[in-house]
Amino acid sequence: MSVVISEKHQPMPLQRLSGILLIAPHGSYRTMRYLQAASRLGLNVIIISEGEHSIVSAYAQGLHVRLDQQAEALQTILTCTANMNVLAVIGTDDSVIELTAKVAQQLGLEHNNVNTARLARRKDLAREALQFKDIPIPKYQRIELEAIFNQTDIKIDFPVVIKPLALSASRGVIRVNNKAELIVAAKRIKNLLAMYTDLELVEKEHVLLEEYIHGDEIAVEGIVDNGVFKLLTIFDKPDDLHGPFFEETYYITPTRLSAEQVNVVSKVVQQACEAYGIKTGPVHAECRLRGTEIYLIEMAARTIGGLCSDILEYGLGCSLEELVLSQALGQPIEKSFSDTAAGVMMIPVSKPGILKRIEGLLDAGKVEFIEDINIQLREGYELTPLPEGNSYLGFIFAKAPSFEQVEQALRTAYGHLNIVVAPLWKIAEIENQTAGNTNE
Numbered sequence: 001m002s003v004v005i006s007e008k009h010q011p012m013p014l015q016r017l018s019g020i021l022l023i024a025p026h027g028s029y030r031t032m033r034y035l036q037a038a039s040r041l042g043l044n045v046i047i048i049s050e051g052e053h054s055i056v057s058a059y060a061q062g063l064h065v066r067l068d069q070q071a072e073a074l075q076t077i078l079t080c081t082a083n084m085n086v087l088a089v090i091g092t093d094d095s096v097i098e099l100t101a102k103v104a105q106q107l108g109l110e111h112n113n114v115n116t117a118r119l120a121r122r123k124d125l126a127r128e129a130l131q132f133k134d135i136p137i138p139k140y141q142r143i144e145l146e147a148i149f150n151q152t153d154i155k156i157d158f159p160v161v162i163k164p165l166a167l168s169a170s171r172g173v174i175r176v177n178n179k180a181e182l183i184v185a186a187k188r189i190k191n192l193l194a195m196y197t198d199l200e201l202v203e204k205e206h207v208l209l210e211e212y213i214h215g216d217e218i219a220v221e222g223i224v225d226n227g228v229f230k231l232l233t234i235f236d237k238p239d240d241l242h243g244p245f246f247e248e249t250y251y252i253t254p255t256r257l258s259a260e261q262v263n264v265v266s267k268v269v270q271q272a273c274e275a276y277g278i279k280t281g282p283v284h285a286e287c288r289l290r291g292t293e294i295y296l297i298e299m300a301a302r303t304i305g306g307l308c309s310d311i312l313e314y315g316l317g318c319s320l321e322e323l324v325l326s327q328a329l330g331q332p333i334e335k336s337f338s339d340t341a342a343g344v345m346m347i348p349v350s351k352p353g354i355l356k357r358i359e360g361l362l363d364a365g366k367v368e369f370i371e372d373i374n375i376q377l378r379e380g381y382e383l384t385p386l387p388e389g390n391s392y393l394g395f396i397f398a399k400a401p402s403f404e405q406v407e408q409a410l411r412t413a414y415g416h417l418n419i420v421v422a423p424l425w426k427i428a429e430i431e432n433q434t435a436g437n438t439n440e
Contacts, residue, residue, distance in 0.1 A: 018085040019044030020325065021077070023100050024092040025067060026051035026059060029306050029376075030321070031092055037321035043087070048077060068198035070099050077103050088328035094121045094168045095198065097301055110328070112301060116277040120301040123208050124165050126276065133275040135268060136295045140210035148186040148207075151179065158182075159212040161243070164189060166203045167196075169305060169390045175212055175243025185244075192388050213297070215290040217241050219251060220269055220283075221304055221312065223323060225333050227279050229270040232323075233315060233337045234262060235308075238407055245386040251308055252343035252406050253315065257289075264294055272299050282324050306346060307374060307395045314342040314399050341403050345410040347375075347393040348385070353421035355381045358393065360416040367416070369400035369409035383421060393419065 020038060024031045026049050035058055038045045050067055051059030063080055065073035086107050091100030097117040104111030112120075119126045124142040131137060141155050142165070154160070162185050164172040172192050174185040186207065193204045219235040234255035237248065255262065269285050278301055285299040303309055309320040315337040316323065327333055355377055365373055375394035383389070398409040 017044055018087055019046055020328070021046055021048055021081065021086055021089045021103065022092065023048045023067075023089065023096045023103070025049065025095055026054060028092045030303060030309070031058070033307070033309060033319065033321045034090065034092065034325070037319050037325055040319075041322060041325055043325065046084075067096060067099065070102065073099060074102050074106070078106055081107070088325070090324065090328060091302065094166075094300055094302060097121060110280050110330075112278055112280060116279075117301065119276045120278075120299070122166055122203075123163065123298070124206070126299065127208070127210075129275045130272060130296060133271060135271050135275060136293060138211035138213050138295060138297070140208055142206050143209055144206055145186050145190050146205070148182060151183075154179070154182070154209065156209050156211055159243075160209050161212050162186065162189065163208050163210070164193060164203070165206055165208055166199060168300065170246045170248065170386055171390050172387050173246050174387055175246075188387065212243070213288040213290055213295050214242065215288045217297070218255060218257070218265070218287050218289065219304065220265060220285040220287060221320070222269065222283050223327060223333055224273055224278050224280055224283055225327060227274070229266065229273050229283065230333055231262070231266045231269075232320070233312060234265060235311075236403070247348050247386045248346055249348060250343060250345050250407065250410060251311065252341070252403055252410075253311065254337070254339060254341065254403070256403060261289075261294070268294050268296055269299070272296050276301070280327070282320070306392060307376075308344050308346070310395075310397060311342045311344050312337070315340050340399060341401060341406045342397070342399045343406040343410055344398075345396040345414050347396065347414065347417070347419075349383045349389050349391060349393060350385060350419070351383070351421055352385060353383055353424045355379055355383055355393075356420040356422050359418040359420065364396065364413040364416040367409050367413040369398045369405055370413050371397040371399050373397070373413070382424060
């Protein structure tokens with residue numbers, strides 16, 4: 001399955017084989033889950049990434065391209081797969097969905113069109129498409145960062161949520177209650193966007209301002225087949241997510257919404273899929289409930305983030321990634337989610353610094369109904385909280401007869417953890433502190 005790399009590090013054509021192309025940013029949470037699913041299904045997988053020097057063999061042996069150079073990456077992929085029987089092309093993350101669509105289109109495989117992929121990545125363009133179809137969304141406007149700094153009139157009443165146009169995982173998403181807070185938040189987002197080299201100019205210079213919807217939040221997981229959205233499950237988020245940052249913690253299923261509410265949610269997501277033009281593949285959506293109204297907050301043409309897809313295996317009897325791969329190969333989608341209560345707690349990064357250790361893991365693992373605790377970050381890792389950060393310390397999984405038992409187990413297990421973080425001293429801070437001591 002490996003790609004031969006010449007002495008000049010130019011990718012050479014793949015050998016004749018049948019398999020799946022998995023386009024994945026290096027370090028994606030989802031990659032390993034897809035590899036495991038493919039192994040269970042007996043499928044060959046070629047990872048397309050920038051991970052030429054990765055210590056993960058699947059990345060290192062894969063096809064290496066510049067994901068931020070789509071035209072060049074597309075040509076390289078087509079050239080190197082010319083002798084390969086490509087069965088399907090899967091994109092793991094928002095940043096590669098557009099390239100995935102282009103590759104599948106050129107190879108004549110089932111795919112969503114490129115514009116659909118773009119809508120799924122760009123929040124402002126998605127809002128326009130949803131508004132055109134009269135789908136309930138927050139009031140919004142796209143605005144230049146410089147206009148905020150110049151204190152140009154804002155067309156949305158406070159509080160508002162300011163967010164980047166093209167980042168995911170709540171990065172840069174901040175609730176603000178007045179103009180002063182808005183300017184501070186805009187400066188943070190500007191600094192954050194400057195760190196990304198793969199963003200378009202409009203994505204670096206503009207942000208989205210949208211009405212803050214107060215209410216419960218849910219996550220919707222499903223799959224689209226021939227344009228029809230099939231609901232797999234709805235996750236309730238029992239913690240209040242009212243800002244100023246929106247770090248997610250608990251996802252628990254099955255939902256406590258009524259059957260009528262579930263039907264309305266499914267209808268809204270189906271309408272959103274039609275507005276986006278999604279014809280096939282996984283869909284992950286976030287909705288807010290305000291009274292009897294259900295607002296679509298975000299929707300992406302990919303699976304749920306992190307390791308949260310593991311929860312679905314409890315209810316589906318197979319992994320979500322197996323379902324996605326099977327559907328991509330033209331197999332019928334027949335799985336339905338059981339009534340098994342399951343949940344995950346995404347362990348947040350609560351303060352910056354260097355991770356020293358996590359205490360209490362043994363006691364946490366002994367809590368009744370806890371299935372697994374998966375720590376992702378190791379000692380010595382530099383921690384960055386939201387809104388700039390995009391990592392979780394790890395994930396706690398639980399399964400129990402009832403929703404309430406799952407929630408209690410997760411909260412109890414998390415309560416056992418003591419996360420020890422050492423301060424991070426930047427060189428500039430040390431120099432400033434030294435200068436201050438000298439002047440005393």
